Amino acid sequence: MKVILLGPPGAGKGTQAARIAEKLQVTKAASGDLFRNNINNNTELGQLAKSYMDRGVLVPDDVTIKLIMDWVDGAEQASGFLLDGFPRTLGQAGALDRAMSDKGGLDLVLYINVPNAELIRRLAGRFICRDCQTPYHESFSPPKAAGVCDNCGGDVYQRDDDKAEVVGKRLEVFFAETEPLVEYYRKAGNLKEINGEASIKDVGDAIEAVLS
Numbered sequence: 046m047k048v049i050l051l052g053p054p055g056a057g058k059g060t061q062a063a064r065i066a067e068k069l070q071v072t073k074a075a076s077g078d079l080f081r082n083n084i085n086n087n088t089e090l091g092q093l094a095k096s097y098m099d100r101g102v103l104v105p106d107d108v109t110i111k112l113i114m115d116w117v118d119g120a121e122q123a124s125g126f127l128l129d130g131f132p133r134t135l136g137q138a139g140a141l142d143r144a145m146s147d148k149g150g151l152d153l154v155l156y157i158n159v160p161n162a163e164l165i166r167r168l169a170g171r172f173i174c175r176d177c178q179t180p181y182h183e184s185f186s187p188p189k190a191a192g193v194c195d196n197c198g199g200d201v202y203q204r205d206d207d208k209a210e211v212v213g214k215r216l217e218v219f220f221a222e223t224e225p226l227v228e229y230y231r232k233a234g235n236l237k238e239i240n241g242e243a244s245i246k247d248v249g250d251a252i253e254a255v256l257s
Contacts, residue, residue, distance in 0.1 A: 046071065046125045046256075047145070049132070051226070052157030053219050054212075055167040056241045057248060061157065062129040064249050068256060073127035079112055080104075090115065110140045117148075125152075135225050154230040155252060157241035164216055169209040175200045 046069055052058045066073040083091030090112050097104045109131075117126060132138040145151060159167075170183040176199030181188050188194060192201050205211060230236035237255045241248055 046152045047149070048125070048127045049151060049154045049230075050127060050129050050157070051154060051223065052130075052241060053159060053164055053216060053223070055164040056157040056159045057245060058129055058157060060245055061249060061252060062127060065155070065252060065256070066127050068253060069125060069127065071125040071127055072121050073129055074116055075129040076109065076113065076131040076133075079116055083112060106134070106136050106140050109137065110144055113141065114144050117145075132226065134222050135229055138226055138229055151235055153255070154233075154236045155239060155255065156227055156230075156236060157239045157248065159241035161216055161220070163242055165209055165212055168212045168215075169207060171207045172201050172203050175202055 048065065048069070048071075050058055050062050050065065062073050062075075080091075080094055084095050085091070090108065093108055094104045094112065097108070113128070113131060116122065132141050142150065166184065167182075170185070172181040172183065172188075173179065174181075174194035174197065177194060177197045179194055179196050180186075181194075181201055188201050193199075194201050206215075227236065227238075239248060239251050239255070243251070
């Protein structure tokens with residue numbers, strides 16, 4: 046199967062991607078991982094992508110699609126694959142469909158949908174120890190003493206990009222890009238929406254039911 050997994054930050058895509066890939070016995074990749082691998086290996090595509098990134102501009106869709114398709118065409122992906130968090134825009138979705146047209150297209154697009162308020166609660170509740178980097182969450186795994194790390198006694202603080210106002214802006218950008226994308230795949234008939242507000246196990250079970 047050729048599967049795409051979509052969902053906002055905080056939806057738990059990383060956890061579910063591992064489960065999906067294991068169930069389907071396919072390889073998985075996120076576009077960010079592919080970028081890093083190509084840049085670290087100094088490939089021609091990696092150098093090209095880095096030239097845009099170093100200038101602080103978005104990597105063009107045609108470069109991104111070429112990078113994705115190079116991976117898709119690899120021998121390990123012959124029996125199927127899972128793309129985690131790609132495409133991100135309508136332009137990328139259209140380009141990916143055209144690139145996949147001679148490969149039978151995509152089989153399934155899974156969208157883990159989580160309400161905005163719940164995402165903010167998950168993301169804006171994250172804290173970390175300034176010294177040993179132990180992660181905490183005010184709702185799920187708070188330190189025993191407020192502001193003090195259980196492991197080393199260091200200062201537990203919140204990074205600027207985890208603060209509610211920053212998280213809210215990140216989510217606004219994501220949904221502005223993704224809502225048209227979700228509708229695009231819904232019209233194509235290969236979208237399955239999963240309630241991501243449930244527990245990790247229940248979300249995983251719902252995804253497995255769809256895959257079965």
